[in-house]
Amino acid sequence: xxxxxxxxxxxxxxxxxxVIVAWIFVVLxxxxxxxxxxxxxxxxxxxxxxxxxxxxxxxxxIFGSVASTFLAMLLAIPVAIGVAIFLSxxxxxxxxxxxxxxxxxxxxxxxxxxxxxxxxxFVPILRDIFGGMGIGLLAAGIVLAIMxxxxxxxxxxxxxxxxxxxxxxxxxxxxxxxxxxxxxxIIPYAKAGIIGSLILALGRAIGETMAVTFxxxxxHHVPGxxxxxxxxxxxxxxxxxxxxxxxxxxxxxxxxxxxxxxxxFVVIAIAKFYFLxxxxxx
Amino acid sequence: MTAVQKRILINRIxxxxxxxxxIIALGFLFWILGILVMKGMSALNWNIFIYExxxxxxxDSGLKHALTGQLILVGLATSVGVPLGILAxxxxxxxxxxxxxxxxIRDISDIMMSAPSIVxxxxxxxxxxMPMGHFSAWAGAIALAIIMIPIILRTTDDMLQLVPGTLxxxxxxLGAPKYKVILSxxxxxxxxxxxxxxxxxxxxxxxxxxxxxxxSFNDNFFTxxxxxxxxxxTVTMFNYATSPYEDxxxxxxxxxxxxxxxxxxxxVLGRLILLAGKGK
Numbered sequence: 001x002x003x004x005x006x007x008x009x010x011x012x013x014x015x016x017x018x019v020i021v022a023w024i025f026v027v028l029x030x031x032x033x034x035x036x037x038x039x040x041x042x043x044x045x046x047x048x049x050x051x052x053x054x055x056x057x058x059x060x061x062i063f064g065s066v067a068s069t070f071l072a073m074l075l076a077i078p079v080a081i082g083v084a085i086f087l088s089x090x091x092x093x094x095x096x097x098x099x100x101x102x103x104x105x106x107x108x109x110x111x112x113x114x115x116x117x118x119x120x121x122f123v124p125i126l127r128d129i130f131g132g133m134g135i136g137l138l139a140a141g142i143v144l145a146i147m148x149x150x151x152x153x154x155x156x157x158x159x160x161x162x163x164x165x166x167x168x169x170x171x172x173x174x175x176x177x178x179x180x181x182x183x184x185x186i187i188p189y190a191k192a193g194i195i196g197s198l199i200l201a202l203g204r205a206i207g208e209t210m211a212v213t214f215x216x217x218x219x220h221h222v223p224g225x226x227x228x229x230x231x232x233x234x235x236x237x238x239x240x241x242x243x244x245x246x247x248x249x250x251x252x253x254x255x256x257x258x259x260x261x262x263x264x265f266v267v268i269a270i271a272k273f274y275f276l277x278x279x280x281x282x
Numbered sequence: 283m284t285a286v287q288k289r290i291l292i293n294r295i296x297x298x299x300x301x302x303x304x305i306i307a308l309g310f311l312f313w314i315l316g317i318l319v320m321k322g323m324s325a326l327n328w329n330i331f332i333y334e335x336x337x338x339x340x341x342d343s344g345l346k347h348a349l350t351g352q353l354i355l356v357g358l359a360t361s362v363g364v365p366l367g368i369l370a371x372x373x374x375x376x377x378x379x380x381x382x383x384x385x386x387i388r389d390i391s392d393i394m395m396s397a398p399s400i401v402x403x404x405x406x407x408x409x410x411x412m413p414m415g416h417f418s419a420w421a422g423a424i425a426l427a428i429i430m431i432p433i434i435l436r437t438t439d440d441m442l443q444l445v446p447g448t449l450x451x452x453x454x455x456l457g458a459p460k461y462k463v464i465l466s467x468x469x470x471x472x473x474x475x476x477x478x479x480x481x482x483x484x485x486x487x488x489x490x491x492x493x494x495x496x497x498s499f500n501d502n503f504f505t506x507x508x509x510x511x512x513x514x515x516t517v518t519m520f521n522y523a524t525s526p527y528e529d530x531x532x533x534x535x536x537x538x539x540x541x542x543x544x545x546x547x548x549x550v551l552g553r554l555i556l557l558a559g560k561g562k
Binding site: 104117153 | 289290292293296297299300301302303304306307308310311313314315317318365366367369370372373374376377378384386387389390391392393394396397398399400401402403404405407408409428431432435459460461464465485486488489490491492495496499516519520523524531534535538541542545546549550553
């Protein structure tokens with residue numbers, strides 16, 4: 001009797017996850033129907049976002065999300081791989097423990113703090129170097145890169161650490177240098193895991209709100225250069241959700257949320273089910 | 283240059299580059315941490331814990347409202363998210379095991395763990411804030427709980443699977459029903475791991491800002507009313523930092539410092555518990 005009750009409690013909780021996820025999709029879809037009916041495909045291809053005229057085109061926000069994430073990945077990937085190589089192959093055991101733990105702890109720092117640092121300390125530097133406002137795509141890309149770096153380095157290192165020692169030792173025995181071992185043994189062996197980890201980090205970066213809200217500018221235009229202020233989906237949501245005054249405005253914002261959810265779901269699913277699963281099987 | 287010399291040279295260059303990138307990365311990160319500690323420490327004083335928010339320029343302004351609000355929100359989220367997460371993890375490890383359903387739940391929950399938290403805020407806005415007509419602490423706590431469940435579920439599932447099957451069989455052989463085996467044998471064996479998962483889950487949601495922006499919203503005054511907007515450290519930090527007033531920005535840094543220390547403390551504690559558990 002109690003056995004049955006306990007079983008049903010646990011099963012209910014487990015099924016609740018599926019229900020919540022399905023519910024999220026349904027709710028966001030329902031809320032954005034009005035915008036989809038009004039604008040159709042124009043919603044994602046036009047960049048005119050004019051709440052006073054009831055015109056909503058999300059292209060600028062989508063572009064900003066993709067561009068800032070791309071920029072962040074471009075900057076963070078080489079450094080993260082460097083850090084991962086340092087942590088798994090170069091560093092002395094004692095340093096390894098210390099740096100490894102600090103990198104993991106830094107990954108736990110709330111992203112809003114990276115955003116605050118970006119606004120108060122990094123944007124002024126950019127302003128001095130390039131002129132202009134400092135706020136914009138470049139600032140967002142760099143802050144995002146720094147924010148995602150600890151997570152990326154930690155998961156990439158974990159992927160590299162799966163290489164069996166005996167493979168590395170064999171390569172050393174053949175006279176390979178440390179770099180030979182890294183590029184010809186570790187990277188080929190852990191390739192799927194490394195790519196999966198990088199894409200997973202990308203999935204996190206694309207939905208990141210707080211690190212970029214401070215420094216992006218929330219201007220609904222496709223920027224002419226990387227120094228121009230622009231916006232992204234999460235930034236638009238964070239800035240405008242509480243200001244929306246018409247049902248079409250709300251509906252458009254929910255449309256943005258749905259677009260973002262689908263984008264990140266696809267990215268994360270590719271990372272998890274294609275690369276990371278392959279890595280586990282190998 | 284001989285081939286060997288060339289390879290050694292390339293090796294040196296590559297290693298120097300990767301060490302350099304580690305130094306650059308850690309440099310940036312310690313720069314941020316350094317600013318956080320310096321700004322936070324200098325803004326820290328007793329008034330912060332005594333006074334609630336005040337208009338800019340007032341001497342007697344503090345963060346009492348945000349600190350209390352943060353504790354209430356995270357506390358509520360924990361009391362909803364932890365039991366559900368642990369029960370769901372129990373189902374996966376003890377009942378579902380390798381069934382298709384269990385794998386589907388694991389996969390979906392894994393994706394949820396990395397899903398954008400602001401979208402969850404939008405979802406909770408649609409299902410709770412819109413029908414109720416106003417922001418509320420409940421909405422914020424539920425948004426945080428939804429983010430928390432997948433984390434707890436994952437660690438519970440992993441940790442319960444580490445408990446040896448022979449322990450379960452021994453308990454069954456003594457005639458214990460399954461729920462009893464789970465409650466008093468399996469849970470006990472995985473205690474340290476589950477506790478660590480809970481601490482990391484709390485640490486993760488405590489730093490979330492985005493899902494609170496339009497669920498629990500914000501308030502500059504002390505409140506314990508769960509049906510009204512409730513301030514949190516993160517949203518307060520965001521509002522104060524983007525304000526043009528110097529004293530509000532100071533309070534923002536103090537909030538950032540307190541919150542980071544809380545989160546880092548939970549992370550360190552979680553690790554220590556896991557280490558102590560392994561040592562046994």
